[in-house]
């Protein structure tokens with residue numbers, strides 16, 4: 001298979017088209033997909049995607065012009081057209097077939113960002129970096145342009161936050177209405193923020209609202225979360241930024257009846273750690289030290305070159321190991337920005353452990369990943385799951401989605417296999433709910 005998983009792929013197109021026909025209707029030549037008989041246009045004529053598909057779920061990306069967001073938009077369009085297999089999409093595996101999740105055809109994209117690079121241009125840059133196959137960018141150019149037209153100016157949250165929150169919420173509400181969407185999930189994939197000092201207003205919604213009238217009590221990620229809740233949207237924090245995880249906002253989400261998930265997706269080193277650490281614990285092997293070095297380029301790498309932003313990330317990365325092993329171990333996690341690596345990342349971990357009679361041993365692993373290709377399908381998975389939870393009455397934190405995160409909201413469970421089992425059972429329940 002080619003490195004990008006498209007050209008020369010061993011993927012059996014007929015199999016995908018068979019699945020697509022079940023889910024979305026039959027494929028037709030030219031990459032377009034015919035509208036299925038059971039999904040006619042709505043009686044009011046609203047809710048048709050640019051290709052004439054009935055639509056239902058909006059994915060509003062904060063940081064919509066970033067690498068992860070652009071890969072998610074391009075990838076969803078490619079999946080919809082049957083151009084790529086759903087490799088890396090957890091929700092396309094048989095365990096989720098009965099969960100009642102929105103089909104690819106039902107997804108519509110919009111978002112906020114503080115830069116203006118058009119999405120097709122951003123996708124071209126990612127093609128040059130080897131993240132998105134160049135011919136795929138051409139094939140989904142219309143969808144990228146359609147999503148680009150739905151991106152609104154973001155906020156750096158410098159003044160008058162009440163007014164700013166109202167503007168952000170109005171952008172999302174207008175998007176939902178323009179497309180006749182049943183629901184919208186806001187996913188934060190913006191640059192990681194540095195940790196903030198807690199403030200008294202973060203604990204109390206009324207005090208927070210007061211402070212927002214005149215000042216700037218919230219970091220931008222939390223202002224977006226506030227706006228998402230105001231607009232009645234489910235929310236996902238893909239980053240370690242504070243986002244919705246302030247007591248006042250968590251209460252607001254419960255009151256408003258919106259579900260949320262987070263924080264900080266695990267896509268590389270931490271994913272492997274949470275698979276391996278339970279093995280040491282279950283075999284009663286004594287982990288003495290676990291050291292990790294991460295080298296990354298890309299926009300995320302540039303952001304994490306700032307020691308304050310890096311502190312958010314390493315805190316999030318270190319939590320899982322401590323909780324799985326039940327105690328802190330020696331060793332640190334380092335993150336270095338290496339611009340020459342572009343969109344790629346290398347993690348090298350060195351684990352020193354002792355066995356019977358105190359015999360010292362070592363495990364080392366090297367993970368070389370393309371972060372955006374690992375992250376983008378999870379953005380789609382999470383949006384589909386949160387939308388379905390919302391549809392079935394879910395509100396407040398979704399600890400069942402801990403499988404996807406380094407710092408799972410509402411759960412101290414980090415063991416990957418157990419997290420997956422929880423997710424699988426929960427998804428089965430979603431299928432049974434009306």
Ligand SMILES: NC(=O)c1ccc[n+]([C@@H]2O[C@H](COP(=O)([O-])OP(=O)(O)OC[C@H]3O[C@@H](n4cnc5c(N)ncnc54)[C@H](O)[C@@H]3O)[C@@H](O)[C@H]2O)c1
Pocket residue numbers: 062063064065066067068069112113114115154155156188189190191192193220238239240264265266267268298299300303371372374375
């Ligand atoms: N790629 C992964 O595997 C992975 C895993 C876990 C978490 N994350 C997190 O996902 C986020 C996105 O990663 P990326 O590689 O796409 O980064 P990126 O730098 O390519 O994109 C970030 C985007 O956020 C935008 N942005 C910055 N401040 C903003 C604001 N105030 N409002 C709106 N938009 C703003 C930037 O303009 C940029 O377009 C990062 O926080 C990263 O830590 C990524």
